[in-house]
Amino acid sequence: MVRTRYFFSETFTSLKRNFFMGFTAITTVAITLFIVGFFAIIVYDIQGIMSSVKSQVELRVYLKDEISEELKEYIEQEIISWEETESVEYVSKDLALERFKKQMEGSDILKEIEGNPLPASFDITLNNPEKIDQVELRFYDKDGNFIEGVDDVIYERKVVKPLFSITAIIGTIAFLIIIALLLAAIVLIFNTIRLSIYARRKEIEVMKLVGATNWFVRIPFLFEGFFEGFAGSIISIILLYFIGNFLLIKGERAIVDIMRIKELAIVGSGNVMLYVYVGVLVLGGLIGILSSVIALRRYVKV
Amino acid sequence: MNMIEFKNISKIYEDNTVALKNINLVIRKGEFLFLVGPSGSGKSTFIKLLIKEIDESNGNIYIAGRNVCNLKSSRIPQLRRNIGCVFQDYKLLPNKTVFENVALTLEVIGKPAYEIKIRVPQVLKLVGLYSKLNSYPYQLSAGEQQRVSIARAFVNRPPILLADEPTGNLDPGTAEGIMKILSRINLIGTTVLMATHDRNIVNSMRRRVVELEEGEIIRDQKRGVYGD
Known part of the structure; x- marks a missing residue:
């Protein structure tokens, strides 16, 4: 295609001529998209943490050793019948001891254990962690004592509650920052293209005089905007790959330590990073083209 | 065949300046016409209307x-x-470069590269600038630059050539050279319309002269002169 050759050489020439402005735009897009991608991973990660926390939200109902078989069965049937119950597992005294031993393997504490001091329990996983208070209450009678056969009911109340509100806040803040940064990137590319149009206003005038169509005039500028957005996103992907990954893994370790969460959806696992890269690439191209379109609408009256 | 025809054309600008008043004019195919008159007489408006850079207020x-x-x-x-x-x-x-400047006209139309490579040197030979193919405009004299611009206007062989004061910045000798090129282009059958207030050129060429004054045609003369 003749025109393709022409458009590419025009775009390239223009980029060379406005090198510093173009460089600024590309850098801005790179930094913006890096932060956007970074937050995207964090938000995604938080969801991962949320769901892994959610799946860990369970009530443990310790049973008295002297509980009768019938009562135990009755309580189990009750629990199963609740709509909030995802699943329930009966952990017998023997099983509890076995698990405890496994957990404490190699520790001196095992030698000091005589017999089996651990109680049997029902471990209930809920389908909606927010209903946890409601479910807990069912193990108390009117006077505030545990119902018959139940020794204690525990769950990690302290971790769960604030975690939900923190994740919501971080998510919102991240979203607002992303929007602000995207706007900044658009304004910058818009400005670059505007200057580029201004620098070439004579050329545009001449092109129109010799019968150029509007698209013929516009396309090199669209290419230029697209290139700037695209180049910026490539740089941001490289940054994300090296710096982002490193920071996120460090941060995640910290979260794991603080929150004592057993398992976590690890950053960079699966296709998450790939999705973010593709998203950043598409976003970069779109920002570039969108800014050019706005600039062209305003400055190339045809 | 009528190449250009103005019927009752008026142009009033937004600030209410009347540039052209009820102009009626027929220019036939292959004609060479001088549009003369002092600055502000409506010559430029005339040309801008033809290429639709501005719209007429009235007429067709x-x-x-x-x-x-x-x-x-x-x-x-x-x-x-x-x-x-x-x-x-x-x-x-x-x-x-000179080549690229002239090629622009063909690029815009979407002509293939091989055609551009043939046509551009051809037209540069016509204006006598074949040797300056790879020069930049700043390396050329004023007369040479004007010849490049003629080459650019004519490279795709349009039936009409408009020239707005093409010799306005040139000394008499150079201007004569430009006029020779325009005559040659006219001889091939191109309708040429040239706005000018270069008295000597008009008088030496003896072509049709249309004189504008305050937006009206006050004279239309075959084989005319510039006037008093």
Whole structure:
């Protein structure tokens, strides 16, 4: 295609001529998209943490050793019948001891254990962690004592509650920052293209005089905007790959330590990073083209 | 055949300046016409109307028999491809070579590269600048620059060539050279319309002269002179 050759050489020439402005735009897009991608991973990660926390939200109902078989069965049937119950597992005294031993393997504490001091329990996983208070209450009678056969009911109340509100806040803040940064990137590319149009206003005038169509005039500028957005996103992907990954893994370790969460959806696992890269690439191209379109609408009256 | 026809054309600018008043004029195919008159007499308005850079306030313009007044804006490029334009200030692109400047006209139409490679040197030979193919405009004299701009206007062989004060910045000797090129282009059958207030050129050429004054035609003379 003749025109393709022409458009590419025009775009390239223009980029060379406005090198510093173009460089600024590309850098801005790179930094913006890096932060956007970074937050995207964090938000995604938080969801991962949320769901892994959610799946860990369970009530443990310790049973008295002297509980009768019938009562135990009755309580189990009750629990199963609740709509909030995802699943329930009966952990017998023997099983509890076995698990405890496994957990404490190699520790001196095992030698000091005589017999089996651990109680049997029902471990209930809920389908909606927010209903946890409601479910807990069912193990108390009117006077505030545990119902018959139940020794204690525990769950990690302290971790769960604030975690939900923190994740919501971080998510919102991240979203607002992303929007602000995207706007900044658009304004910058818009400005670059505007200057580029201004620098070439004579050329545009001449092109129109010799019968150029509007698209013929516009396309090199669209290419230029697209290139700037695209180049910026490539740089941001490289940054994300090296710096982002490193920071996120460090941060995640910290979260794991603080929150004592057993398992976590690890950053960079699966296709998450790939999705973010593709998203950043598409976003970069779109920002570039969108800014050019706005600039062209305003400055190339045809 | 009528190449250009103005019927009752008036142009009043937004600030209420009357540039042209009820102009009626027929220019036939292959004619060479001088549009003369002092600055502000409406010469430039006349040319801008022809390439649809501005719209008329009243009347109709026919080019090659077609009414261009209600032309859709998307059809304007097509119109301009049939009208070559030469300006007093050349309007060359400083960062492009002579070849590239002239090639622009063909690039815009979407001509293939091999055709551009044939046609551009051809037209540069016509204007006598074949040897300056790879020069930049700043390396050329004023007369040479104007010849490049003529080459650019004519490279796609449009049926009409408009020249707005093409010799305005040139000394008499150089201007004569430009006029020779325009005559040659006219001889091939191109309709040439040249706005000028260069008395000597008009008098030496003895072509049709249309004189404008305050937006009205006050004289239309075959084989005319500049006037008093």
